[in-house]
Amino acid sequence: MPVANPTLVDDAAVVTQALLTRLLREPVAPLGGGDDVAAWWARFCAEEMRPASPIDRAVLAGFRADRVAGAFAGGYQAALRALVPRQLAGDVIASLCVTEAGGNSPRAIEARLTPRAGGGFRLSGRKRWSTLAPLARVLLVAASEGSDPAGRKRIRLVRVDASAPGVAIRVMPPTKFVPEVPHAELELTDVGLGPDAVLPGDGYTGYVKRFRTVEDVHIHAGVLAYVLSVARRFGFPPAVLERLAAAIVTMRVLATLDPDAAETHVALAGALARDATLLEHSDAHWEGADPDERDRWRRDRTMFGSVAGEIREARRQRAWQRLGAAGEGG
Numbered sequence: 008m009p010v011a012n013p014t015l016v017d018d019a020a021v022v023t024q025a026l027l028t029r030l031l032r033e034p035v036a037p038l039g040g041g042d043d044v045a046a047w048w049a050r051f052c053a054e055e056m057r058p059a060s061p062i063d064r065a066v067l068a069g070f071r072a073d074r075v076a077g078a079f080a081g082g083y084q085a086a087l088r089a090l091v092p093r094q095l096a097g098d099v100i101a102s103l104c105v106t107e108a109g110g111n112s113p114r115a116i117e118a119r120l121t122p123r124a125g126g127g128f129r130l131s132g133r134k135r136w137s138t139l140a141p142l143a144r145v146l147l148v149a150a151s152e153g154s155d156p157a158g159r160k161r162i163r164l165v166r167v168d169a170s171a172p173g174v175a176i177r178v179m180p181p182t183k184f185v186p187e188v189p190h191a192e193l194e195l196t197d198v199g200l201g202p203d204a205v206l207p208g209d210g211y212t213g214y215v216k217r218f219r220t221v222e223d224v225h226i227h228a229g230v231l232a233y234v235l236s237v238a239r240r241f242g243f244p245p246a247v248l249e250r251l252a253a254a255i256v257t258m259r260v261l262a263t264l265d266p267d268a269a270e271t272h273v274a275l276a277g278a279l280a281r282d283a284t285l286l287e288h289s290d291a292h293w294e295g296a297d298p299d300e301r302d303r304w305r306r307d308r309t310m311f312g313s314v315a316g317e318i319r320e321a322r323r324q325r326a327w328q329r330l331g332a333a334g335e336g337g
């Protein structure tokens with residue numbers, strides 16, 4: 008297709024154009040069986056073998072999903088691949104394991120990483136609310152290796168084989184929203200790790216804190232693509248499709264930005280607020296969708312509420328503080 012100024016077209020633009028073509032032109036063919044997330048993810052990876060960036064994988068996972076669970080799981084796995092690209096390959100399912108009984112701040116992390124005689128490390132501790140951990144082959148665990156001279160905990164992120172001796176995974180009760188995505192409590196008892204299991208850099212600022220932004224971008228992109236597929240399948244008005252397509256392009260751009268930058272957080276806050284209005288205003292059109300799919304959607308929309316909203320609002324306020332403004336306008 009000709010463009011006004013071909014010199015402005017770069018590789019990213021070509022890929023974005025191809026993605027939009029898939030979303031808006033190709034037949035919508037959701038993969039069924041989304042109640043079994045592990046099997047669904049394996050089928051998706053087998054069918055979508057073409058090389059793609061994590062954000063495009065998130066979008067395609069949402070587009071091929073038959074419910075929010077597939078979009079969420081696909082976005083979550085894509086986000087982890089964006090965070091630690093060298094640690095995950097193929098259709099392996101991974102889980103980021105941070106939260107403990109006291110929360111997920113550095114102060115709350117009691118899991119302990121200690122040197123092992125002869126090399127390597129030992130890992131012990133407990134985690135909870137570890138997303139997809141019951142299905143995971145790889146656990147990315149945040150642990151403390153002691154304190155610095157100022158008394159602050161030094162947090163590291165370590166790669167753990169979910170089947171390693173000393174790893175116990177207990178499935179937690181399903182959540183009220185997206186119950187197909189399981190969570191787990193972990194008990195880690197003297198788990199032996201090689202020296203290369205510890206990821207480089209600060210485990211909290213370099214991975215845990217950064218992931219909050221990366222996860223929001225990728226999961227949100229997947230959910231938008233899922234709703235776009237529903238809109239095409241059940242004949243939503245063209246205006247809804249237009250806004251969804253534009254929102255997906257926005258998330259694709261946000262995925263390329265620095266996830267630590269205040270400017271990125273401000274733009275992400277604006278996109279999430281805009282899209283919340285879009286999804287709310289499009290809700291009436293779900294009346295023409297399959298009743299089971301419609302009911303699941305209205306159940307799962309809860310995931311966009313209270314707790315996540317509070318975390319995102321705190322991030323937005325911090326971003327404005329870093330930019331030297333008050334963030335007026337609420």
